[in-house]
Amino acid sequence: MSRARVSLRSVPVAPGARLLGWGSSQPDRVVTNDDLAKRVETTDQWVRERVGIVSRRIADENTLLVDMAADAGSKAIADAGVSPSDVDTVLVATCTMPNQIPNAAAQVAHRIGVDAPGAFDLNAACAGFCYGIGVASDLIRAGSARTVLVIGAEKLSDWLDWDDRSTCIIFADGAGAAVVGAAETEQDIGVGPLVWGSAGDLSDAIRIIQPSNGIHQEGQTVFRWATTKIAPIALRAIEEAGLQPEDVDVFVPHQANLRIVEAVAKRLRKAGARADMRVAQDIVYSGNTSSASIPLAVDHMRSAGEISRGDVLLLVGFGAGLSYAGQVVVCP
Template identity: 75%
Template sequence: MTTLNLRPSTPGARVLGMGSWQPSRIVTNDELAQRVDTNDQWIRDRVGIQSRRIADEGTLLVDMAAEAGSLALKDAGLEPTDIDTVLVATCTMPDLIPNAAAQTATRIGIPAPGAFDVNTACAGFCYGLGIASDLIRAGSAGRTLVIGAEKLSDWLDWDDRSTSIIFADGAGAVVLGPAPDEASVGIGPVAWGSAGDMKDAIRINHATHGIVQEGQTVFRWATTQIAPVALRAVELAGLTLADIDVFIPHQANLRIVEAVTKRLRKAGAREDLRVADDIVHSGNTSSASIPLALDHMRAEGRVRSGDVALLVGFGAGLSFAGQVVVIP
């Protein structure tokens, strides 16, 4: 019988560094009100957004991904040559092929890595984190760059009030590496799933090339179904909600964030739980929203080294995923 020589595995993965990038252009609610029937208070009351960042036409999704990835490498103290795998979570590439990951790696200067994209829309970063962590644990990957990047402005009907006020552009990234021992493992098992029967809740209108969203349907689903996913992720990590210092859900809608947080506190989360509210000034950046919020919270001093963070993404598909992460 032939025996295959398997690469040695590790106890798991940990985060080594992080970074994020956003366009410089800030679009306010008042600016959007000049095009669609809305106003600043109407938008704040419904989704909690005050402003968002929109890239210019010449900025590509892979440009944003490369900027965020480069910053994450610098934060980790690593060179591009130290990375062997690149994963980009995105749902807004202009074409199905070529993928974003290989192009992004080349822009950063990473030589010949394994490179692939993950498209589970707003759940993409958590899916990517789970995949990368397991690749490292199995010995199939070493230091891995995971990026969430979206240029949603390319996929909007700017005359559709229900979507043009919500979505925005940006990228966030983390570098993962093998944990030297079990005590150093910094990424818990992923809790994930999907609800394909609700595929029409968020979709593309092929006539307009724009995103269509059934807002109330998504709101009802997220406010009832996401808290159990978060609880499952905590259980898989062998922890309780009382162990969680920071909660970073996908920044879809501030009302959804607040509703899910309320359910978690009723289930045992601490009152001093720090909760991401990046949507206020970044908008909904789909798969980029969680790493963006994480990096922004760290810059603001709201996330510190050693904190235990609960990440949960959810979006089109419908897809959802979450895991517990220890902040480096």
């Protein structure tokens, strides 16, 4: 006897997603290039010329990744004008948790006071925040979530060989977050389609090596790849959002290297982006914070009055994997 076909109930679906608020957190300790020169063979001038960094923030041993993530997440929730009880999903993009289990997201949600959310971590390294915003947007459009807290958080200082001058000068600690909510109408949509991908044939370019348990990076390989591949990805994200390069007010790429940031911005302007397009340069005083770098840069630019409500932001993350992702968003 055949069984009657069942019909499952569907949940209401939002037309899209929008950003509601931002927040960030950094350690108090500032480490300058001169400080690092006391340990490794380098100079302030050498670091500035090579990667554009003047100083970075490094957490002490008692400050956990989840501490910074919770602080950034709490600030984003407050900025969004919602309460922790409104958040139903917490997503933490990170590649530097000290242990794989337990995940960061559930711990962070508990610290913030978000009760019983869907909670998971996402590891796409420096592209992680853009991956997270894309996943949050899709969850909302599918009806699986209504309000998602997306956090990029890294404590890279735990994964550095402090005697390797090629990496210890670059990476730093911090967290940045955004609250993503449902758009009520198509006119309210503030998160564009995600353009993403990977180049697994270059996966060895950034990796953890033994016995130091430190990050190793093939700097020239990454530099050549980023300066040739990222601009086309950014332009695709603009096109997928139904916009033109001249519509972008602020370009916020992953803060990997100031020379990469400037090279990609130059290519975007050649493709039609405005001369007055603002470009994030948070790496100068924050260093490379991997998945945290984009939300940190946005929040710092907002605080400085360089980003205003309604501005069109182009976000592009790229890094270990090699993974990349980008989308256009509207600042709340």
